Amino acid sequence: MLNDKLSTYSPSPEERKNLYQPPPDNELKELIPGLLKAKLLILWAERMDWFLGLNMGIYQDSDQESIMPDAFLSLDIERFYHEELRPNYLLWNENIIPSFVLELLSATYHQKYTGKWERYQDLGILYYVIYSSRRRRKPHLEVYKLVNGKYELQSGNPVWMPEIGLGIGCERGNYSGVTREWLYWYDADGTRYLTPEEQVKQSAQRLQQESQRAQQEAQRAQQEAQRAQQEAQRAQQEAQRAEQLAQRSEQLAQRLRELGVDPDNLN
Known part of the structure; x- marks a missing residue:
């Protein structure tokens, strides 16, 4: 089944140029997927059955150049091979097709909709996610799900992906000191999962509140x-x-005895 998917697509020379050419440097292309990975490293810290690749080549076979999404997520896979980690993602070795790919659109993004769309669809990647904060007429975030071999746009923001166990969406927030719209x-x-920075801040606030409560106690x-x-002092007094x-009273009783009066029989 996997080999059939891998052999269905052969890009033309022009498509190869557009598909595999490294994207231009853009700080957001590092920060946006980096935030998703940083959060997943915390959220799934105890799990060792997933891999999230950032700007890493996915190789169909040894004779083809790689296709490189901005991020992709694979499940039911060994998270680490060894301490050198993965240099690339070789489908003929992994035998696991990614469940999710993310493309961050630049000013010229036509190939993200044509060549890559078709390539991901033919590979059988379940979710194809497109994001660009530059858009004016279309939503900034589009999540497509593979249904009967074709990508269908999913409604909503965020979009829940039950097969992955995560939702993805966009909203304004602050990450790395930058306030703008981010993917979460x-x-x-x-409910949005907190960023690592927000978790640290929340933990610090919680510790401060606990410290204040302890101080009050x-x-x-x-x-x-x-x-x-004070009560003991009053009791002592x-x-x-x-x-x-x-x-x-004893002194008075003694004085009465000296006078010949029995203090016990004063009546």
Whole structure:
């Protein structure tokens, strides 16, 4: 099945030029997929059955040049081979077709819709995601799902991808010190997962709140101790006054005896 998919597409020389030419340098092409990977490294930290490649060549066979999405995600795959990691993604070795590819559109993005679209579709990649914040007439984010061998546009933002267990969407936020629209992962309820920076900030706030609560508890305990000490002091003072009254009573009784009066039979 995999070999059949790999042999269905053979690009023309002109298509090869457009498909495989490295994209122009663009900081967002590093930061946007980098954010997705950074979050996934936290979200799926305990899982070792996934691989997210960034600007990495996917090779169909040894005789063809690679096709290079901005990001792709494969599931049910060994996450690490060894400490040198993957230099590229060789389909004939991996035997796993990516479930998800991401293309960040530049000012001239026609080939993202034609040559790459068809290539990904023929390979059987389940989700094809296109993003560009430059768009004015079309949505910034388009998520296509492979249905009966053809890509169909999915509605909504974010879009839930049940086969992957993640949603993807775009909204304004701050990452790496930049406030703009970013791509994020979402849960099944449409709740955005926090970025690593947001998690650190949230953890710091939580720790600060816990510290404040602990400080308040310590202050309340100190106040209770002070009140208890004051109560003990008052009790001691009352005991001293009672002792003084008893002493005066005994002195008076002794004086009466000296005068020949029995203090016990004063009636």
